[in-house]
Amino acid sequence: MFRPVQQEKPPTQAKPAALAKPAIRPAQPSPRIGDGFAPIAFALVKGPADACGPGCDSWIAAEGKIDGSAAARFRKFMKQIGDRKLPIYFNSPGGNLEQALAIGTMLRERKAAVRVGRTTLRECGFEPQEGDVCTRLKLSARELHGEVWTRGAMCNSACPYIILGGTTREVGPDATLAVHSPRVILNFTGGVPTREMRAQALQQAMARSDRMVLDHLIKLGADPALLTAARSVPFESMRVLTREEIVRFAIDRRDRVESPWMFEAANRGIAYKTILARKDGETSFGTTRFQLVCFDQNRFELDVERNAPSGSGRASLAIVGGDLRLNFLSPPRRSGGRETWGVFLDGGQVRALASTRTAELTDGPSNLARPDGAPFPVASEGLQSALKMLTDTCPPAKAATQPVIAPVPWQQVPWPQASAR
Missing domain, CATH: 2.60.40 (Immunoglobulin-like)
Structure with missing residues (x-):
């Protein structure tokens, strides 16, 4: 797809030299996945003892879509917390590829421990965790309080490329990672492009996107087959990575x-x-x-x-x-x-x-x-x-009665399904 520049006079056919450098905006979340997600916010969260593992009670929550200024906000946030070595939990439907690669590079420079998890903030009260009130709290730069969960957490689209930046990478058994091909938005100047110009520009933009991702994977020691898996799925769909693929692609190598x-x-x-x-x-x-x-x-x-x-x-x-x-x-x-x-x-x-x-x-x-x-x-x-x-949550203990013989129905809480939508 392309977004033409507004013209004050009737457009003429564009010349090849007038084609601007296509802007790559891969991996924007599809409406089914991205609805309800604000731009990604970073927050310092404190929880109960051992909330984020043995001896760990504080972490960084990264929640929301990866927008066009995500890397700049992340850099500013990391400067604010200084040299504190805290795990970072990402819960994101995906977003801007170039911003994701930049954040992944910063994580590698800091030798960060990166995980997939969703954070619920106590300060949000009954407000939706993805709503405006909670988002403003996350952007406030103050220490917040909450819990972190892996069940139902997601890291989709461009987000797995962020996870690869961590020197320690952990994906919980009940979290979801999913990938797909990038979406490219082409901006043309100088007139309306021909069909051949569009096809050529799209091909060049996709090739540039692939080079960026491939360089990122090689630099971080990941398997380039991750790019092949992502490119096998159209942008409108998602491919949920199996645990075998998560290990094979070197996202989380634990057996x-x-x-x-x-x-x-x-x-x-x-x-x-x-x-x-x-x-x-x-x-x-x-x-x-x-x-x-x-x-x-x-x-x-x-x-x-x-x-x-x-x-x-x-x-x-x-x-x-x-x-x-x-x-x-x-x-x-x-x-x-x-x-x-x-x-x-x-x-x-x-x-x-x-x-x-x-x-x-x-x-x-x-x-x-x-x-x-x-x-x-x-x-x-x-x-x-x-x-x-x-x-x-249980009723008080009762006097001794006959043993209960009917088993409790399994899966009172739904388990994650093999789909990102």
Whole structure:
């Protein structure tokens, strides 16, 4: 597409020499993805202890569309915070490619730790987090307070090129990265261009865009195949990167990615976590999801959803931590290559699980007294605070009654779908 310069007299056919240098504005978010996002704002946020990882309670929130002055604002913001080494969480639908590359370069110069996450500010109260009130708060340069989440966070379009600037790059197991081809807006002067002029200018602009991205990828040590993946998708669409692609393109090379336990109030309170992992020699990642719900303050259910192991004979699953051992109900519920196990806990058992630094999932044949499967570690980071918030939403404990036998429906809170729209 092109945007003609307004003329005071009837236009004449443009001469080739009159073609201005096309302005590249790739990766502007499509309406379905970008609606509701203000220009990207940077804010210093303080949260509870360990809110952004062990020993980390402060971070930089980068939220919104990457507009034409984003790099200048980011440079000014980083000058204001000085030499503080804080992780930066991006939540962006994308935007201006040249600005994204500039921000990525600045991050590399600062040897920054970059992650994908969405920040909710307490100061916003009941105002929308992407609304004008919150945006003004983020632009105020004052320290704010809030929480950071990976579930539902996005880094789309031009945003992944920013993430590559970090010397430490972390993409949570429940965050979304998506790419597509750039959009180029051509500005012509001197008259109305012919169809051939438009095609030639567009080709030149796209080639320049590709060179910029390729140089950026090579400079930051990323796989140029990321550009190939992006160019395979038209601007109007999005390609959500799989975890295998995120590793292969060197955006986040970890073979195991584990979210902390988080609390979320949906139809009912729920504590949840997600683990993506692959074993040595394997190419594909397996997804293991946990959810903890309560019936009252002394009765809980822990569900584990995972890929069903290949082969037959494994018919037991247990979670072990310290002196605690819990055997899941057998057989599990199975659907579409996935299986879900459940176990009931009382208040003492769930508190014991939360106090254990790392528990382990173990499985094995039903005819063995001890499991023979390789232990699958499960960190309890965040579980104590999530459990407190979950318990606060539960009704008081009741007198002893018959055990609850109906499993709690899975996915009280929707999981991210394989689409950026």
